[in-house]
Amino acid sequence: MRDPQVPSALDCMHCGFCQQVCPTYLATGDENESPRGRLFLMRAVEENRLKLDDAVAAHLDHCLDCRACETACPSGVEYGRVLEPFRIRQRAQRPDDAGAASRGLSGYVQRQILPDRARTRRWLAPARAAQRVGLGKLAGALRLPKLLPRGLRRLTEQLPPPPPKLEPLPERIVASSADAPRVALFLGCAGESFTPQTNRAVAAVLQALGCTIEIPQEQGCCGALAYHEGRAEDASAAWRALARQFGGEDAPQHLITTAAGCGSMLHDLPRVAEELQVDEDTVLRLGRRAIDFHAFAAKLDWPNHLQAIPLRVAYDPACHLVHAQRVRDEPLALLASVPGLECVPYEEAELCCGAAGSYVLSQPELSDQIGERKARHLIASGAQAVLTANVGCALQIQRCLRKLGHPLPVFHPAEVLAAALGVGELRVAGQVYGREAR
Ligand code: SF4
Ligand code: SF4
Known part of the structure; x- marks a missing residue:
């Protein structure tokens, strides 16, 4: 494996700007639970100055890999590029100690x-x-x-309320115009299992905006769960399978991702696959084609008139959208175009919700603490609904809101946009917006 980590870790000038955006540091106040502390620990382990005992491993396992520290760092330390290869290396060296996760x-x-x-x-x-x-x-x-x-x-x-019974998406949705943009849609595993309405809303929006959509019926996992857990071989197998399923001479130029976690994995694929020496052209091309739904939709022509959705919503910028893919403005700009919709501000909006893929299973106590902090801010915002573009965040936020006695509905922004375009519907507190409201 090529090793990009040491140069990036050496860029840390110990300023501590990252501490105040780190959910585990805010939850514990412990330097070892902060980005700066973890960089120090990883370097010390790599340089054989520190043994990776259970206590050190626990501090590193507690990291959500939310990458909020990356966008906060004035020195450009790419924390994810330090942590992720470190986890893979440790896993390879100590296969019997796979960590709490x-x-x-x-x-x-x-x-x-x-x-x-x-x-x-x-x-x-x-x-x-x-x-x-x-x-x-x-x-x-x-x-x-x-x-x-x-x-x-x-x-x-984590189970959200049961989704409506939905038909499987077809293999192809064809636009009426011959020169329509052609895209492929990546469904994701958890997204299609827990919140299948999201992929339908994304397909409806793209179709309404004139795209032809290819939806391979056999499509696997993006490999993120395996990669973040340090299981490089399983992740590589997932990427190779996806490259076959979405590849081919005639593959659409854009591969649309709807969940921030999968999107970030595929977005990072050219770099990550190269570091792991999974550098077949097909895998690298897959990563280069991946684009988040909002980033793609923001470039399309939208109709001048959208249906009004008079709701106060709180938007949760999913970490793997805003910090990993750097898609910050596009969702807000799209939502701002919906008449009547008000995105209310709230405290610590960019702080992680504590879902972080499998973290909710592997670190339940910290995950609850971080999730409930987020849920309290969302409740205090007075929003009638919460929007987030990641299935894991949606489940976590819903669970924490339920636990605190405020079961606000949680939607993907695409569901709001589909309703505003009149090709979907949104139900909030007995009121229906969108298709059925016309
Ligand atoms: S903000 Fe960057 S440079 Fe400053 S302590 Fe954190 S990682 Fe190091
Ligand atoms: S990735 Fe997130 S949890 Fe991990 S050190 Fe950075 S800010 Fe903290």
Whole structure:
């Protein structure tokens, strides 16, 4: 593996600007739980000045890899480029000690269930059935979930209200104009399993804006869960499979991602794959074609008149959108074009929600603490709904809002845009906006 980490870590001038954006430092006040502290620990381990014992490993495992420290750093330290290769190297050197994230049922869920949509659906089926007939509330009242193993309990706690029954997306949605932009749509594993309405809203918006959309029916995982856990071989296998599924001579130029976590993995792929020496052309090309839905949609021509959506919403800028992909303004600009929609400000808006992929399973206590901090700010904003562009964040925010007794609805911005275009609907507090409101 090529090693880009030492030069970037050496750029740290210990100014501490990153401390105040780091959720684990804010939660604990411990220097070892801060970006600066972790950079110090990783360098010391790499230079054999420090043993990677359980205490040191725990400080590093607690990092959400939210990369808020990167955009805050005046010295340009690319923290993710230090942490991620470090995790892979440690995993290769100590294969039997895979870290907290990989142990027990939580590890099984991350490795075997979540990256596979069909398996996730099968695992969720009993919980979904119980939700639909109202047994979920009864089981909750009887405290039955407490009897489940922890990993499974966390997964069921994350379940949002059941989505409407939806038809599978077709293989191709053809625009009426022959010179329409052609795009491919990446569905993601968790997104399609937990919030399938997001991909339908994205497809509806792109279709309404005149795109032809290719949706390969066999499409796998982006490899992010494996990569962030240091399982380089599993991640590489996922990228090669995706390159086959989305490749080919006639592949559309743009590969649209709808979840910030998957988008960030694919966006970083040219660099990451090269570092791991998975530098086949097909894999590198896959990464170069990936573009976030908002970044792409902001470049299209929009109709002059959109339907009014008179709602106060709080927008959560998902870390892997704003810090990793640097897509900050486009979602806000798109939402600002919707008449009547008000994006309300709130405290610490760019602080991570504590979901961070599998973190919610592997670090439940810290994840709860960070998530509830975010949820309190969202509640205080007075918003009627929350918008976020990452499935993990949506589930985490919903769970924390429910836990605090304020079950605000959470949507992907594409759902609002689809409603404003009249090709989707939004239901908030008994009111329907969009398609059915016309
Ligand atoms: S902001 Fe950058 S330079 Fe300053 S302590 Fe953090 S990582 Fe180091
Ligand atoms: S990636 Fe996030 S959690 Fe990790 S050190 Fe940086 S700011 Fe803190």
